[in-house]
Amino acid sequence: MKKRLITLCSTFIFCVGVQAQEFTPKQLEQVKQVRENALNSDLSWQLLESITTEVGPRLPGTENDKKAVAWAVEQFEALGFDKVWTEPATFPHWRRYHESARIITPSEQPIHLTALGNSVSTPEQGITGEVVLFETLDELIAAPQDSLKNKIAFINYRMNRHVDGNGYGPAVRARNNGAVEAAKKGAIAYMMRSVSTTEHRFAHTGGSHYQPGVNKVPATAISNPDADQLERLISSGHSVSVNINVQSEDLGEGTSYNVIGEVTGSEFPNQYVLIGGHLDSWDLGTGALDDGAGVALTMAAAKHIKAVAQPKRSIRVVLFAAEELGLWGAKAYFERHAKSLGNIVAAAESDFGAGLIYGFESNVTANALPIVRAIAKQLAPLNIEYIRANAAHGGPDLIPLRERLNAPIFALHQDGTDYFDYHHTANDTLDKVDPIKLKQNTAAYAVFAMMAANSKNKITNK
Incomplete structure (x- = not known):
């Protein structure tokens, strides 16, 4: 039976x-x-x-x-x-010290911004340039060579909300590779709309990467309301310039530890x-x-x-x-x-x-x-x-x-x-x-x- x-x-x-x-x-x-x-x-x-x-x-x-x-x-x-023990792990040691941004023209306004992980610094006085808006990373990739010379690339991709977070993958592409693609087109800095599903005025950080042989430019993210503000200004025909000030440091190889507890x-x-x-x-x-x-x-x-x-x-x-x-x-x-x-x-x-x-x-x-x-x-x-x-x-x-x-x-x-x-x-x-x-x-x-x-x-x- x-x-x-x-x-x-x-x-x-x-x-x-x-x-x-x-x-x-x-x-x-x-x-x-x-x-x-x-x-x-x-x-x-x-x-x-x-x-x-x-x-x-x-x-x-x-x-x-x-x-x-x-x-x-x-x-x-x-x-x-x-049992309790630790095991070492090495990593690229990066530290942020200061970050700020503001719209310079057509009128001065603060921007809530954060440096993406691994971002290089700007000069001490910051870096100022005209903002060029792109809806997606692919649009930035398709931009003509040298079209962003002395300008700041800005990707305004909007992440969708879902119970399983399925909008993260498409949105995070711009965080991972945006600074590299911007530099390839001659940009002096990179901004992106935060990988975020909210309208609060917090900027979302996260890891970013550089590519050997490509100029390293500051990589940043701005809050969603600030991204909307830039979009409105640019869409209405204004020439928008922004000052970005990021102070960070590459401290070489660091060591931390996995901590393990066993039953x-x-x-x-x-x-x-x-x-x-x-x-x-x-x-x-x-x-x-x-x-x-x-x-x-x-x-x-x-x-x-x-x-x-x-x-x-x-x-x-x-x-x-x-x-x-x-x-x-x-x-x-x-x-x-x-x-x-x-x-x-x-x-x-x-x-x-x-x-x-x-x-x-x-x-x-x-x-x-x-x-x-x-x-x-x-x-x-x-x-x-x-x-x-x-x-x-x-x-x-x-x-x-x-x-x-x-x-x-x-x-x-x-x-x-x-x-x-x-x-x-x-x-x-x-x-x-x-x-x-x-x-x-x-x-x-x-x-x-x-x-x-x-x-x-x-x-x-x-």
Whole structure:
């Protein structure tokens, strides 16, 4: 009869027969206990409050970055993780000192501007030029050679709002490469509309890049209302000149540290579930949404698991260094552990704020789907839907893992409808996080990590 039950239910999401194969009733009861404990605990909020208040912004290479590493080690140890250690990661060390801008003609007006990461400085008095507006990066690329000589290129691309943040990719192209393309056309500086979905008057920073052999020009972003102001002036026929003053510095190679806390498995300690976020943040806000929340909730999730039962496989919480400047901690981690990446049985990163998790998706072999469906059933009480696409990409720090190994990656999809209202701004602060939503996130990661670590059969990659 039991074999018949398994045969009949094998195509259904919540098959009791399949669950019985992978997880014992005792294990499922422990999962329920962990889920309820996480929903009723303030631990993730306490950790988030601590790092954003006691440390604050955590730009790689700064004193606060060092304090964040020490904070993470101390917290892992205080929470009773079985192993705690650090691993170095090098990165291009960049620092901002001053940034300002103003319209000079047709009338003097302030502009809320920020330097993009890695931007070079202007002269001390700033740099002034006529603004040339482009709607997209492609339009700038198509501009005639030398058409921007002694001018400032301005891309006014508007990012769309969506629950999964799908407007970010198209918008961020201009942030990554705009300064290079502007310089190729002879521009003396580059401005862009912030990669943002809001109308508040905060400028959004973010990483930018230069290209060998191409002149380096200051790379900046302005707030959306200021972008609208420039657009109105230029569209009405005015010749608009702007002064930009950015003072920054390339400090060469810097070193920070991935901080790792492990709950060691009782049966298969070398196999592990990898969860985590990135420890660093931009210097404008306090990095509450990006990515203090991910740091706090994954640390708390592992603690809640350990408090109920030691998992069969290890659970490793990795707090990656220098993500904002180019995934440098992630690159270092996966390079360092290249020969043992097959020990990762499941990986998921929280790096999209703290909105409610609404969907659960995997990227695994077909024979691992029964485990995924069993996990999905235990996530359902948290109002999380099982997404059957089986094409999860995971967070940005998992990109080097995907490139090296088509690993068993999972995504716990968060509602990011308003995430890019605050992303990379001075407005990314603790008050933007809802403690109740943070608890739901914590519970979801705890359920996922515990079950992935305890399944009878090892989860395998596609």
